[in-house]
Amino acid sequence: MAGVLDSVNQRTQLVGQNRLELLLFRLDGPQLYGINVFKVKEVLQCPKLVVMPKSSPVVRGVANIRGGTLPILDLSLATGRRGLDDIKNSFVIITEYNYKVQGFLVRSVERIVNMNWESIHPPPKGTGRSHYLTAVTRVDDKLVEIIDVEKILAEVAPTSETISEGVVSSETQARAMSRKVLIVDDSSVARKQVKRCLESVGLEVVALNDGRQALGYLHELLDAGKQPTDEFLMMISDIEMPEMDGYTLTAEVRHDPRMQKLHILLHTSLSGVFNQAMVKKVGADDFLPKFKPDELASRVVERINAVHGS
Incomplete structure (x- = not known):
């Protein structure tokens, strides 16, 4: 996976063209999922995990990666499926959201695809409110689901929504x-x-x-x-x-x-x-x-x- 990410300069050339690059991966079955490459820092074989007491069940453990300790979240568990079994042969997608870095445990990582945002559509009506999707698309005539990572992170580590006293007069x-x-x-x-x-x-x-x-x-x-x-x-x-x-x-x-x-x-x-x-x-x-x-x-x-x- 060393070649998964190119330079930031290459990525930013997509800006303003209504395009994005998706990293495709799988969880506990054949379904394809996608995440914006802009949010991905690294992809690697799952390292040794240390289980943290009283942490969310979604957090399978923490890992020491490049001198830092990162929580590793099981995306399968986080989206209501059974957790991944064969952790040693799974992969971790290291991501950065809101200046916080965490890893997402996935079964396999497929490839990167360059797409137009016009090909990315909202979830179909009738899927209800309990799903974890922000969008869907098709790649090689296969459905790709784009997970609402912000919803997952809000459930695992809720962010305060309260404005401090004195900010607004x-x-x-x-x-x-x-x-x-x-x-x-x-x-x-x-x-x-x-x-x-x-x-x-x-x-x-x-x-x-x-x-x-x-x-x-x-x-x-x-x-x-x-x-x-x-x-x-x-x-x-x-x-x-x-x-x-x-x-x-x-x-x-x-x-x-x-x-x-x-x-x-x-x-x-x-x-x-x-x-x-x-x-x-x-x-x-x-x-x-x-x-x-x-x-x-x-x-x-x-x-x-x-x-x-x-």
């Missing part, structure tokens, strides 16, 4: 009244986290599931004679989304003179140094890794005060 809350924010994210967990945070500030929220849906919604406003900049204080968008990613959504908004001044914050679990450059490339105003309620609230407060000239 009563004056700011008063200014926030009757102001709306558009949030765009394919993860139901992420949408709920951001919505609760913004409502604590005093804002109204319109929440949409992906970039194509958001762009269509903005065009509907324009067709109705409404200006998005009058309707919304700002737009907070995820980057990874089916149909249309956040980079492409931002670029499309910036290419339309009627929406060029809409304030856009890209809010993503894709933590990495390349993001700041990509934010500038597509014309977003700001970038923030998920999910830190104080930092998100602070950015929103800055925007409220900027609009009110304070």
Whole structure:
């Protein structure tokens, strides 16, 4: 697996082209799963695991990898299936989400495929709310399921959603009244986290599931004679989304003179140094890794005060 990852520069060339690369893997059966290569740091044969008392059953143990101790999560267990049996012959996908590094235990790793986000679709209607999918696609006429890793991590290690005292003043809350924010994210967990945070500030929220849906919604406003900049204080968008990613959504908004001044914050679990450059490339105003309620609230407060000239 030494050749699984190329340089960051090669990966970032996909940005703004509505493309991604998926690392395909399998769990306890023939079903194929995918994870965005941007989130993968390394793939290796499962190392020796040390079981930690009182840890979540999903955490099969911790491993010492390159001088650091990482939790290893069994993706099969995490998604409601039976745990993987033959750990020694399994693989670990080392990932980085929200500046936290962890390993995901999988049975086998297949290959990397380059795809267009337009080929990535939301889970079929009727799958209910208990599934762990953010999207599905097809590769070589085989269904590939893309797992909602944010939901898994939120269940294994819940993140506080409470804003610290003093971050939002009563004056700011008063200014926030009757102001709306558009949030765009394919993860139901992420949408709920951001919505609760913004409502604590005093804002109204319109929440949409992906970039194509958001762009269509903005065009509907324009067709109705409404200006998005009058309707919304700002737009907070995820980057990874089916149909249309956040980079492409931002670029499309910036290419339309009627929406060029809409304030856009890209809010993503894709933590990495390349993001700041990509934010500038597509014309977003700001970038923030998920999910830190104080930092998100602070950015929103800055925007409220900027609009009110304070």
